[in-house]
Amino acid sequence: FDISNRQRLGISESGIIQNLHAGLLAIIKAEKSL
Known part of the structure; x- marks a missing residue:
């Protein structure tokens, strides 16, 4: 995942x-493991 504008050109809104959802889940999982 990439939380920036770099990859967003050419990607659909649902994409x-x-x-973003996958990225947030990964961040939450990482924080819970601290």
């Missing part, structure tokens, strides 16, 4: 949302 952006799914990518």
